[in-house]
Amino acid sequence: MKVEEVNFGKNDKFNLTMIPGKFARFLRTCVLWQFIRFIVINIKMIIVVAKSH
Amino acid sequence: MARLVVMGGGVAGHTTATFAKKWLGNDHEVVVVTPNSNWNWIPSNIWVGIGQMKKEDVVFPLAPVYAKAGIDYRQAKAVSIHPEGKEGSDKPFITIEYTGQGKEGQTEELEYDYLVNATGPKLNFDATPGLGDGNGQIGPHTVSVCTADHAVHANSELRRIFEKAKTEKQKILVGTGHGLCTCQGAAFEYIFNIEHEAKKAGVRDNLEIKWISNEAFLGDFGMGGLHMKVGGYVVSSKLFAESLYAERGVDWIIGAHVSKVEEGKLDYELLDGTTGTEEFDFAMLIPPFAGVGLKAYAKDGSDITDKLFAPNGFMKVDADYTPKPYEEWKASDWPRKYQNPDYSNIFAAGIAFAPPHIISKPAKSPNGTPINPTPPRTGMPSGIIGKAVAESVCSLIKDGENAHIHEISMAEMGAACVASAGKGIFDGQAAAMTVYPVVPDFEKYPGTGRDTDYTFGEIGLAGHWIKHILHYLFIYKAKLKPGWTLIPE
Numbered sequence: 001m002k003v004e005e006v007n008f009g010k011n012d013k014f015n016l017t018m019i020p021g022k023f024a025r026f027l028r029t030c031v032l033w034q035f036i037r038f039i040v041i042n043i044k045m046i047i048v049v050a051k052s053h
Numbered sequence: 054m055a056r057l058v059v060m061g062g063g064v065a066g067h068t069t070a071t072f073a074k075k076w077l078g079n080d081h082e083v084v085v086v087t088p089n090s091n092w093n094w095i096p097s098n099i100w101v102g103i104g105q106m107k108k109e110d111v112v113f114p115l116a117p118v119y120a121k122a123g124i125d126y127r128q129a130k131a132v133s134i135h136p137e138g139k140e141g142s143d144k145p146f147i148t149i150e151y152t153g154q155g156k157e158g159q160t161e162e163l164e165y166d167y168l169v170n171a172t173g174p175k176l177n178f179d180a181t182p183g184l185g186d187g188n189g190q191i192g193p194h195t196v197s198v199c200t201a202d203h204a205v206h207a208n209s210e211l212r213r214i215f216e217k218a219k220t221e222k223q224k225i226l227v228g229t230g231h232g233l234c235t236c237q238g239a240a241f242e243y244i245f246n247i248e249h250e251a252k253k254a255g256v257r258d259n260l261e262i263k264w265i266s267n268e269a270f271l272g273d274f275g276m277g278g279l280h281m282k283v284g285g286y287v288v289s290s291k292l293f294a295e296s297l298y299a300e301r302g303v304d305w306i307i308g309a310h311v312s313k314v315e316e317g318k319l320d321y322e323l324l325d326g327t328t329g330t331e332e333f334d335f336a337m338l339i340p341p342f343a344g345v346g347l348k349a350y351a352k353d354g355s356d357i358t359d360k361l362f363a364p365n366g367f368m369k370v371d372a373d374y375t376p377k378p379y380e381e382w383k384a385s386d387w388p389r390k391y392q393n394p395d396y397s398n399i400f401a402a403g404i405a406f407a408p409p410h411i412i413s414k415p416a417k418s419p420n421g422t423p424i425n426p427t428p429p430r431t432g433m434p435s436g437i438i439g440k441a442v443a444e445s446v447c448s449l450i451k452d453g454e455n456a457h458i459h460e461i462s463m464a465e466m467g468a469a470c471v472a473s474a475g476k477g478i479f480d481g482q483a484a485a486m487t488v489y490p491v492v493p494d495f496e497k498y499p500g501t502g503r504d505t506d507y508t509f510g511e512i513g514l515a516g517h518w519i520k521h522i523l524h525y526l527f528i529y530k531a532k533l534k535p536g537w538t539l540i541p542e
């Protein structure tokens with residue numbers, strides 16, 4: 001049984017959503033990957049901040 | 054020498070006052086009237102509400118900061134505005150009532166040349182029976198994280214529930230306490246921080262955690278939702294929000310107007326007109342917001358409050374307030390100068406200005422109850438507007454008639470939002486989002502109303518790091534430490 005799939009069965013609303021699998025959840029707290037995302041998100045935010053001032 | 058009076062020392066007012074003082078120097082006076090002795094970085098109240106930060110981590114005293122900056126600080130609340138002066142004097146003034154500085158309860162008239170209203174929201178708990186105590190404060194049945202003190206109380210109640218959950222089932226309800234609430238983002242952060250803490254405390258299995266809100270769909274956030282590019286698709290925030298709730302096992306009730314709160318239970322009405330009751334052991338419900346209730350008087354003493362303020366108590370500015378159907382709403386309805394149309398020396402910044410209409414699609418139940426989020430004015434827009442207003446006032450003071458009034462519309466401005474979904478340097482997560490523009494412009498961006506190159510969102514540890522860094526950065530900036538002007542709003 002895959003842990004992430006259990007919640008699909010908990011109610012009808014959950015059943016119609018997308019739930020991240022093991023790999024997607026791993027990436028969310030993988031320090032190396034998140035360090036890269038940290039830089040990317042910061043650049044994107046700086047662009048939006050610059051466009052807003 | 055001109056005098057600028059800023060009412061409200063929160064995100065917008067503090068930004069206006071500190072920039073105005075920096076640009077005006079000692080040639081002109083800047084006065085801040087605000088009832089609070091501390092400045093509060095409100096977004097971090099969420100972490101106080103789960104016991105991961107102390108109140109002292111999110112507040113600092115305003116007096117030494119204003120003394121250093123040369124700003125005249127009055128710990129008082131503004132009561133009324135007299136834009137035409139009074140009999141015998143044309144000089145406009147406000148009346149204030151002290152709440153500190155050893156003058157509690159004393160009233161005073163304070164003359165101004167320019168006035169900025171940055172008084173933020175009144176937390177209107179009493180709009181829902183049982184949510185308030187009948188005297189404008191939060192009632193005994195629910196908790197809140199809207200102020201640092203509320204958050205301290207919320208955490209002590211939460212810990213009591215966690216303790217009970219070691220041996221018995223407990224039910225937690227988080228969301229909005231009225232059909233016309235905004236600030237769903239704060240409730241969103243709180244529910245997922247609770248969920249994260251519950252797992253850490255080993256009590257998650259004994260907790261039923263449920264969301265209740267006035268959004269027509271999850272992920273509306275009072276902005277009508279947002280569309281973002283992911284994996285080659287452009288998708289609605291609804292998909293992402295529902296995914297997160299399902300992943301974390303958090304059930305939801307949406308399109309709900311909470312109509313009554315009692316000990317351990319609340320009644321609600323849904324968009325389809327049906328009603329229901331939900332029981333809880335712990336509930337954090339955001340109250341609806343209103344203006345703080347300032348009054349306005351003409352020279353002859355007659356009441357002109359409805360000339361300066363919209364019925365919800367927020368100040369009228371250069372927006373198009375003509376009532377019109379949703380299909381006719383335009384980006385150009387939103388204000389650009391934040392200047393009162395009748396009194397050009399009065400401005401409003403942050404939550405205090407009256408929006409022309411909501412952003413989400415309006416909705417009513419068949420019984421006629423309006424159930425839709427009111428528009429958010431989050432930290433970034435509040436700060437940017439606060440700074441723009443400071444620029445306009447400084448320009449008016451220095452250049453008089455030829456002054457350049459700074460223009461910035463929420464329909465041309467983006468917002469960066471980081472919604473915490475659990476605190477921890479290595480296991481924390483947050484949804485990092487940017488929205489551009491905040492108010493959708495369907496003429497410029499047909500379809501989604503926003504530029505999907507600059508509207509994005511993703512959840513992960515990186516978002517948490519950013520949220521944590523922003524906490525220190527904004528408190529550093531608000532304390533006017535070296536280089537503070539380099540940190541953007």
Ligand SMILES: Cc1cc2nc3c(=O)[nH]c(=O)nc-3n(C[C@H](O)[C@H](O)[C@H](O)COP(=O)(O)OP(=O)(O)OC[C@H]3O[C@@H](n4cnc5c(N)ncnc54)[C@H](O)[C@@H]3O)c2cc1C
Pocket residue numbers: 060061062063064065066086087088089095096097098099129130131132171172173174198199200236239345402403404405430431432433435469470471472
């Ligand atoms: C729990 C929570 C979490 C949030 N998280 C985020 C987030 O993560 N990101 C984000 O961008 N935004 C967030 N927000 C929203 C953000 O806090 C607001 O957008 C912002 O504070 C608005 O600034 P403001 O200056 O208009 O109002 P405020 O910051 O509320 O300031 C208003 C000031 O006016 C004072 N005042 C009130 N009455 C009077 C009176 N009669 N006379 C004089 N002064 C008066 C008040 O004491 C206060 O100091 C959050 C809000 C909450 C409640």
